Amino acid sequence: MIDFHSHVMPEVDDGSRSMDMTMDMINNSLEQGVEYICVTPHFITSEHEISHEEYLNRFNSLKSSLGSRINVIQGLEVYINPELPELYKESRIWGYNGKQYMLIELPMQHYPIYTDKIFYELRLLGVIPVLAHPERNLSIMKNPELLINIIEQGNLAQMNSGSLTGLYGTEVKKFAEKLISMNLIHIVGSDGHNNGKRNTDIKDGLERIKTLNSYLYKWISGNEMKIVNGIEVEVPDIISNKKKKSLFDFFRKK
Numbered sequence: 001m002i003d004f005h006s007h008v009m010p011e012v013d014d015g016s017r018s019m020d021m022t023m024d025m026i027n028n029s030l031e032q033g034v035e036y037i038c039v040t041p042h043f044i045t046s047e048h049e050i051s052h053e054e055y056l057n058r059f060n061s062l063k064s065s066l067g068s069r070i071n072v073i074q075g076l077e078v079y080i081n082p083e084l085p086e087l088y089k090e091s092r093i094w095g096y097n098g099k100q101y102m103l104i105e106l107p108m109q110h111y112p113i114y115t116d117k118i119f120y121e122l123r124l125l126g127v128i129p130v131l132a133h134p135e136r137n138l139s140i141m142k143n144p145e146l147l148i149n150i151i152e153q154g155n156l157a158q159m160n161s162g163s164l165t166g167l168y169g170t171e172v173k174k175f176a177e178k179l180i181s182m183n184l185i186h187i188v189g190s191d192g193h194n195n196g197k198r199n200t201d202i203k204d205g206l207e208r209i210k211t212l213n214s215y216l217y218k219w220i221s222g223n224e225m226k227i228v229n230g231i232e233v234e235v236p237d238i239i240s241n242k243k244k245k246s247l248f249d250f251f252r253k254k
């Protein structure tokens, strides 16, 4: 099992505050059955940047401290910004395992108008954007078509396991269940920030997906290594409740 979203790298963002805390979080991951954990600190342009060199130094020291207990995978949680294509060209941001799938987050409260354009420009550069926790974005909650469009354009979406267990409240939980039933999610992460309430739990969320949509659960399990290895995946068809108009509907009305 892969945890695609975590803040276990100590002392770089609002995640783990010490190596001790990181060890607690990793022990929790192991108890949850996680074999691979993606180390995805925040990257926020001109506010919270981490250079590739610093990231690699910290990543390698984390990797050697953990030894063979768990596999760590490189990554970032990149905050949306019109400059992302330029930053990618300059190798200042990177995807999972240094390959093309890149975790990108939006502000929680709204959906920036340039999102689709920036994702398109990144795809032209060979990046496959993965939208982080869309179930927590207020605009997408009000208008799921925004997410449907993003996925139809060739991007993927990551869900936080805690969204399905009520960690962020009932509204987010209900919406997360809806996204799962519509096949709108492709990878899952803990988004673990600490060894307390926002730990690296992932198992219960995945179990919930298995119950709600076993087809999607199988798809997620069968494709997670491909995503880490930068192999293209064929996403599941979106299941929409909207009835498609057919010629028969036209004649029925006559």
Ligand SMILES: [Fe+2]
Pocket: 005, 006, 007, 077, 191
């Ligand atoms: Fe995060």
